[in-house]
Amino acid sequence: MxxxxxxxxxxxxxxxxxxxxxxxxxxxxxxxxxxxxxxxxxxxxxxxxxxxxxxxxxxxxxxxxxxxxxxxxxxxxxxxxxxxxxxxxxxxxxxTEQPRTAGHAQLSLEKIVRGGGFAQLREFSQKLAMIGEAVCRIEAPAGTPMGTGILVAPDLVVTNYHVVQQHIESRANLPEIACRFDYASDASGVADGVAIGLTTAGDWTIGSSPYDPAADTRGTGLPKDDCLDFAILKLSTPFGGERKPLSLSPTAAGIDQNLPVLIVQHPKGAPMSLAIGASLGLNENGSRLRYDTDTLPGSSGSAVFNQQLELMALHHAGDPSAVTRAAYNQGIPIAKIVAALRQREQDFQSKGIPKFWIS
CATH class of the missing domain: 1.10.533 (Death Domain, Fas)
Incomplete structure (x- = not known):
């Protein structure tokens, strides 16, 4: 303004x-x-x-x-x-309020409560449709849901390391992983979408970072800086310009507490779903964004957005100490992932991989 x-x-x-x-x-x-x-x-x-x-x-x-x-x-x-x-x-x-006129008291009932601002409805729906085209279900083998992924370049998908951990650590040359796009339901029923396998020409994962077993699975201490739980998968066939990847930007900062958090996901491998909750803020060292938005197994690797549908985090886990109802879910801030990718930029260039993030 x-x-x-x-x-x-x-x-x-x-x-x-x-x-x-x-x-x-x-x-x-x-x-x-x-x-x-x-x-x-x-x-x-x-x-x-x-x-x-x-x-x-x-x-x-x-x-x-x-x-x-x-x-x-x-x-x-x-x-x-x-x-x-x-x-x-x-x-x-x-x-935007009208000025007072002589002899007429002005009554204003509308107030700011959360401070999250406003989204233009038509622009919001258009962005959400674009996001729907960029989110996929990770399957291994094809037809068996393992998690969720995000298209970040015409031929690259980011998901959690732990979703494909078995394939990475076994050094599988021809992984059975497939990325299924457009698996969603509407008034006409469920669309099966299209499954795309990973490249067989060279490495099928171009970069990854493990999770922190102590912090992320046992709730002990804070996650280490080099434990960001992501893997970048390379598709066998790149998409054309009709399907827009989502931007990985370091300017996507954390969301203030109590402001909306939206997650587009495949919970339990179901057709693409949207869950809405609120931010609980960053953890103590800023390595995880926490929120009360609902997720389920199969949601790992989902896209986490703020109210303006800016990609803020890569969802990866829930409260490790929870027995029944969790105190929080959490994701890796996109700024942390971008910083890790920036450190590997020369390696990417040497392998002929164009830059796919925003500096």
């Missing part, structure tokens, strides 16, 4: 947000110096009280064109403050 065009009510929201995040001028002066390289508040903004000085500061920032920098710094310094977190959506809503 354009922070340089705030109206009076929007400036009031910004002022109240700053006052909720900083309790006194000294605390705010530390923020100005550290985040914006600005002098003390009293030297750049007039006013007898802290609130008056903040009012003057916002007016000056708007006039000098650094309101956006102020808001971005505020979100960096106070990310857990609820008013700071919801500020963009609150400002947008205030900008």
């Amino acid at each position: 354009d922070w340089s065009t705030l109206n009076g009510m929007q400036q009031k929201l910004l002022r109240e947000t700053i006052l909720s995040a900083y309790t006194d001028p000294l605390e705010f002066n530390m923020f100005l110096a550290a985040e914006l390289n600005k002098p003390a508040l009293a030297t750049i903004a007039a006013g007898a009280t802290f609130e008056q000085q903040i009012f003057s500061l916002i007016v000056k920032a708007k006039a000098q064109g650094w309101t956006q920098s102020l808001v971005e710094a505020l979100q960096r310094d106070r990310p857990d403050n609820p008013l700071v977190k919801n500020l963009p959506d609150a400002v947008r809503m205030t900008g």
Whole structure:
């Protein structure tokens, strides 16, 4: 949004947000110096009280064109403050409300609760359809479900290491693995889709990273940095331009707690399904994104999305200490996988494999 065009009510929201995040001028002066390289508040903004000085500061920032920098710094310094977190959506809503007219009270019942923002319905449905074409069921042998995979290049699919672990560790030259696309149901019934095997020309897996047995299966300690539980499979036949791979991007950061998490998956090998839950945040070392979205055996290797349908994680496991009802499910942040792929870029180039992630 354009922070340089705030109206009076929007400036009031910004002022109240700053006052909720900083309790006194000294605390705010530390923020100005550290985040914006600005002098003390009293030297750049007039006013007898802290609130008056903040009012003057916002007016000056708007006039000098650094309101956006102020808001971005505020979100960096106070990310857990609820008013700071919801500020963009609150400002947008205030900008769409009709002004009060003389003699008429204005009633506004709509409020921001989660702060997840809004998705354009038609664009959302189009993205979801594209995602459906990129998700596949991993089978071994063909017809026997093992997990879920994601098309990330015309001829490459990413899934969990543990889904194909037996084939990788036995060094099978001609694996029986197949990737079944378009296995889904609609009003007309279940479509069997199309199963595509893996390449027989060279390596059928071009890169992998194991899971952490202690952390991921026994709940002991934190996962090691080099245990990301992924495998990149090479298809025997690449897809043409009609089927779009999903992007692996390091900018896909974790999802704030309580915001929606969507997983497209093949639970128990069933036709493609969508489950919706909420984020529980990252674990202690940022190696796993946790959420309460439902999964089942066969969901390993599924695509995890935020509310804007950006690929955020590769689902791989649930709470290892759960006996009946799990406390969480978890996935590998895409940014971690991209970092691992970046380290192997020269090796990929030497094997003639084009870059298939976003730097």
